[in-house]
Amino acid sequence: MIVSPSVLSLDYSRFPQQIDELNKSGAQWLHFDVMDGHFVPNLTFGPDILKAFVRTSPLYKDVHLMVTDPAFFADVFLKAGADLVTFHYEAMDNKAKMKELAAHIHEAGGKAGIAIKPATDAAVLKDLLKDFDLFLVMSVNPGFGGQKFMPLALDKIHTLRTWLNDVNPDALVEVDGGINAQTGAQCAQAGVDVLVAGSYVFKNDITTAVRSLQK
Numbered sequence: 001m002i003v004s005p006s007v008l009s010l011d012y013s014r015f016p017q018q019i020d021e022l023n024k025s026g027a028q029w030l031h032f033d034v035m036d037g038h039f040v041p042n043l044t045f046g047p048d049i050l051k052a053f054v055r056t057s058p059l060y061k062d063v064h065l066m067v068t069d070p071a072f073f074a075d076v077f078l079k080a081g082a083d084l085v086t087f088h089y090e091a092m093d094n095k096a097k098m099k100e101l102a103a104h105i106h107e108a109g110g111k112a113g114i115a116i117k118p119a120t121d122a123a124v125l126k127d128l129l130k131d132f133d134l135f136l137v138m139s140v141n142p143g144f145g146g147q148k149f150m151p152l153a154l155d156k157i158h159t160l161r162t163w164l165n166d167v168n169p170d171a172l173v174e175v176d177g178g179i180n181a182q183t184g185a186q187c188a189q190a191g192v193d194v195l196v197a198g199s200y201v202f203k204n205d206i207t208t209a210v211r212s213l214q215k
């Protein structure tokens, strides 16, 4: 299981200690929630914050764009050091543009992911399965950390993992929102590959929480 702690919940007044703990925790990825105040009613990081993590952590940089202009911000965050850029299905109005942006991310040397909100059916992704490296199932409405896990994500994880096993077995399924040891185990059972966890990791001992998700 890949664990991707969401640095939205990190205590920035203790950045050096927290990054040191994350680096030693056994987590493989770090998750960056980029919110623009338009696609979601909240504002978070620009690229300079990602650059600070690139300088201080070898972990894989998993960037989750919650923005209305993913094509613009994909380039901004790739240049800042993102390894994977995931944008929302709901932020674009046609699939040709989504495929084009995935190809552009690949040309820039990154991996491409696509995310769906809780209200979006997994079926919309059926003709995009070969174009992306990662499929992100949101288990809360995007915008804020600390919300309750929505069990409707479990069916979507199972469905996507089953479809991908046939046509793109190397692609990953990621879940994000309300993940703790219990909901993480339910998602693992449904076939998820990557668990994002924010408040659960940072409100507890970081290493203990990460290890409990890897079990």
Ligand SMILES: O=C(CO)[C@@H](O)[C@H](O)COP(=O)(O)O
Residues within 6 Å of the ligand: 006, 008, 009, 031, 033, 064, 140, 141, 142, 143, 144, 145, 146, 147, 176, 177, 178, 179, 196, 197, 198, 199, 200
């Ligand atoms: O994308 C988001 C929220 O929009 C997430 O990545 C949250 O940061 C997860 O936080 P928790 O639900 O784990 O506290």
Ligand SMILES: [Fe+2]
Residues within 6 Å of the ligand: 006, 031, 032, 033, 064, 176, 196
């Ligand atoms: Fe996220």
